Amino acid sequence: MIMATAPPVKIHFALLFFILLSTFITPFSISFASDADFSIQQKNPLKNSNKISNNHYAFERCRSLQAKAFDTNSKKKKLIIIGDSQGCDFLNEAIENRYLTNYQIQFRFIPYACQTIPNENINDYISKKYQNYCLKTKHIDSLKKAKQQVNEADVVVFSPLWKAAVANKLPKIFHYLGIKKQQRLIVIGYKFFGKITPSKYINLSNHERRLLRNEVGKKSLEINAILSKRLGKNATFINPHQLVCGDSTNCPVFTSDLKLISYDGRHLTKAGARYIGKILFKNTMLGSI
Numbered sequence: 001m002i003m004a005t006a007p008p009v010k011i012h013f014a015l016l017f018f019i020l021l022s023t024f025i026t027p028f029s030i031s032f033a034s035d036a037d038f039s040i041q042q043k044n045p046l047k048n049s050n051k052i053s054n055n056h057y058a059f060e061r062c063r064s065l066q067a068k069a070f071d072t073n074s075k076k077k078k079l080i081i082i083g084d085s086q087g088c089d090f091l092n093e094a095i096e097n098r099y100l101t102n103y104q105i106q107f108r109f110i111p112y113a114c115q116t117i118p119n120e121n122i123n124d125y126i127s128k129k130y131q132n133y134c135l136k137t138k139h140i141d142s143l144k145k146a147k148q149q150v151n152e153a154d155v156v157v158f159s160p161l162w163k164a165a166v167a168n169k170l171p172k173i174f175h176y177l178g179i180k181k182q183q184r185l186i187v188i189g190y191k192f193f194g195k196i197t198p199s200k201y202i203n204l205s206n207h208e209r210r211l212l213r214n215e216v217g218k219k220s221l222e223i224n225a226i227l228s229k230r231l232g233k234n235a236t237f238i239n240p241h242q243l244v245c246g247d248s249t250n251c252p253v254f255t256s257d258l259k260l261i262s263y264d265g266r267h268l269t270k271a272g273a274r275y276i277g278k279i280l281f282k283n284t285m286l287g288s289i
Contacts, residue, residue, distance in 0.1 A: 049269075
């Protein structure tokens with residue numbers, strides 16, 4: 001009888017040992033794997049690089065305000081942004097950092113292709129292939145359509161992707177819109193973060209990402225130089241390139257907490273909007289309006 005029952009007893013203790021061992025090991029193993037996966041995910045520069053979700057983020061807020069009237073019952077001051085996707089970036093920069101909360105904000109979206117100087121030859125500013133689109137499409141905004149609302153605003157912000165020809169004649173736009181001395185006039189300059197290639201950043205160390213800068217060419221420097229020279233005394237110029245990139249022709253790719261600033265070189269990620277917004281508002285008069 002003893003010989004017959006002994007083997008099952010040994011198997012029982014072996015199974016019990018295995019079960020107990022598994023009970024202790026499994027949670028630690030899962031916890032270790034989860035922590036490792038979380039660490040990798042947090043450091044992964046691809047995490048906030050998806051163009052579809054970023055495009056939705058970049059344009060959602062400004063599109064929701066497009067050509068809407070100011071609330072006449074509101075006691076808040078009125079601020080209007082005139083621009084394109086760069087204006088959307090500026091709006092996101094303010095909202096992400098909870099700036100401009102004492103204003104009701106409206107937006108006039110004028111596509112880059114349609115950027116022009118009023119009452120001048122459109123051939124000098126708008127490519128022929130876009131002229132029908134800009135002038136005959138009913139839902140396309142323009143300075144003419146925005147003029148009345150601009151006159152209602154306490155603060156007027158220009159933040160488009162500037163064409164050099166338009167930047168050079170910016171005072172004519174101010175005159176056309178009838179900007180008054182009591183209105184605060186702010187012009188946001190040109191910015192560009194170069195070619196963004198997330199797949200090349202995945203194996204970089206945190207130190208390498210922190211030092212990584214993209215070559216962006218001279219266009220930001222050239223257009224911002226035009227804007228700074230052409231603005232009158234009543235306008236305040238904010239130069240994002242100089243504030244973020246300095247006087248060089250290269251710009252950082254990552255924020256201070258190692259997240260992508262831009263997902264395509266032109267438009268900001270949510271992290272990028274928060275990062276750039278803090279720099280602009282803390283280091284210029286924007287923080288006091």
